[in-house]
Amino acid sequence: MRSFALIHELLNLVETLEEENDGREVSLQDFTSLLVSRVSGPLGELSRTDPRFGKEEQYAQAMAFQLDNAIGRLFVYMSRYAKSYIKKTLDGTPLQTGEDFTAMAILLTHEHLSKTELISYNLQEKTSGMEVIRRLIAAGLIKQWDNAEDKRGKHIAITDAGRKVLYRVFVEMGHVGKMISGDLSESEKLNLLYLLQRLENFHFEHHQKRTITTKADLASFEKK
CATH class of the missing domain: 1.10.10.10 (Winged helix-like DNA-binding domain superfamily/Winged helix DNA-binding domain)
Structure with missing residues (x-):
């Protein structure tokens, strides 16, 4: 029966989520985020396009579209859009x-x-x-x-x-908030809010403890 296969697939996803979180107790929000990412599929052409980029230096472009670098680049873009609206x-x-x-x-x-x-x-x-x-x-x-x-x-x-x-x-400022969240649906906004809050909790802790003060600190964190 297909329903049992689906349950088995969901249990495998829970196991994957626990492995990715190094034993940290995971929540329904954690699982929802993973499920959304899996249903959406792998990074597609949307993540491999940027109207600012030309056709030269393919190695540099590959680096720019590497997953972590792409997230960082898009954060920079979003902050600049927000700054202009504010x-x-x-x-x-x-x-x-x-x-x-x-x-x-x-x-x-x-x-x-x-x-x-x-x-x-x-x-x-x-x-x-x-x-x-x-x-x-x-x-x-x-x-x-x-x-x-x-x-x-x-x-x-x-x-x-x-x-x-x-x-x-x-x-x-309420108009700015609506502009920044763009044409996302309500569920997409909630999922984005959850992910951004997780990132904020992570970075604010480092900010408070002053753990990243030099580029050597950044490099050492990447090795952990």
Whole structure:
């Protein structure tokens, strides 16, 4: 009976999933993601095309379309599309960049933070993070005061003016979110959200622990 063959095939997929996760307890979402990838089939022509590429240097092109490299390349493209949409949305507001917006959104959910905490949460380097903070203070969108427990540090928090600006921008940022997710179906969006959240959990842990600080760290991670 075909149903028994299907059950056997599903059990084999569960076994494969457990092997790929090195014994980590897997979830229904993990299995769903694997099942979607298997039903969709192997990488097809969609993943082997890029209108930016010409016909020369076939070795370089093969490297660009290698699975991990292709994922990285597409992440770069997506981030640049998102940046351009966000820039258009912020036009006419006191906010200049996406980093301004995310810094404000983070501060909105905290009573106050240190500058170092905000820069870390906003995934920025210290220099660029401090520039964002200076710009927002100058615009009256956030405020700072001395940290009573650390004379060298400052507390920062969003101002009432900052809240008003942020809530106004929230509405228009909803249009950016819909544009970024494009023409994906609801189920495709949920699957993408699950995968992106897994990647975020992975990278945020490395970010917090500062495990990747040099290119040698990247190379050593690849060997693990």
